[in-house]
Amino acid sequence: MVKSEDVVPTGYTYSWNSDSDLPLQDFLSKYKPSMVQNDGKKPWIWVQGSPPTQEDTGVDDALEEASALLKEVTEKVEAIKNDASIPVRSNKKTGAKSKKEVREQVQSDATEKLKEIAIKHGYVSGKWLIFASADKVDTIWSSIAKSLVSGPLATTFAHLAKVATSPESQDSSNHQHLLCVYIPNVYDKDKVTETWKNSALISDTEAKELKDAFFTDLASNKDASKEEPSAEANKDNVAVPTTTVAAPSKAKAKLKKKVADDPFASDNDDVDKDEEKRKQEVKAKVVKKPLPKKKIVDNPFASDDEDAAEAKRREEVQAKNANSTTVAKKRQVSNVDDDDGDDSEERPKKKKSAKSRR
DSSP, rough: OGGGGOOOTTOOEEETTTOOOOHHHHHHHHHTTTEEEESSSSOOOEEESSOSSSSOOOOOHHHHHHHHHHHHHHHHHHHHHHOOSSSSSSBBBTTTTTTTHHHHHHHHHHHHHHHHHHHHHHHOOEEEEEEEEEHHHHHHHHHHHHHHSSSGGGGOOOOOEEOOOSSSSSGGGGOEEEEEEESSTTTOHHHHHHHHHHHOSSSHHHHHHHHHHHHHHHHHHHHHHHHHHHHHTTTTTOOOOOOOOOOOOOOOOOOOOOOOOTTTTOHHHHHHHHHHHHHHHHHHHHHHHHHHOOOOOOOOOOOOHHHHHHHHHHHHHHHHHHHHHHHHHHHHOOOOHHHHHHHHHHHHHHHHHHHHHH
């Protein structure tokens, strides 16, 4: 390790190892990451476990070769970005890959080459990165430190841990603390898997507590989001009356009027009554519209003589209609008189016939 951030400073107050005067529990209680502020001299709090199982070798050679590869990859990515022949979107018909797909392929190849360089030179150490909020960082850091010294992590090849202190110039309540757990070989898959699965960075009990707290916060946030619309609508603190709406009752079926059975009535009588009732309903609905009167159009070019002749013709038509009506009435009266005469003549005849029989 060449970076100073990955090496514990000599005589650093905020670091603990097996030779420290303070017990681990007292050290963790005295130097909490949420309480220690970084003034430029104390960015990290360290806890040393067992010594590392292996040390890095060939660091300078690995960095030189890796830097050359990084420069080459950067140029390739820039060339892909400016190459107009590479489409922005892939085409399944032609098999052409998009710029993103080509760039990701170059980056994937570079990752494999970097792994080969690191293994070849023996520069293979690394670290787990964990992030925690200010209100939970003390609990998580304490669990990791205890596990590294005398817990599950002590049985793995993890050997060192650190946590970032609180910033001095910012609001520490919203600050995310970084925790690192160092392992000697990140490419040893079996040991890395063992560290992750069996180390229990957080104990089962604490993991369950954190999980329950997480879902509790999630549920409370959902409830708060549901209450916001109603609170916004009633921001003037106006009492809203609650009314209970009764479900509409089902209307009862009306009973039919019982009709007395008529033994002498025929089926046609009921049919005739229904038909007659239907006709009356239709007549009541249909209303005859009065015929519009014929509109007389004034002729501006007609002479006075023509107007006089037209008026005279109308008078003659009205007189004829009146005469025809009078004649029709007289005929009706005469017919009535004739009928009365016939009846009077027939009645004596009936009487005479009755006397003659006697």
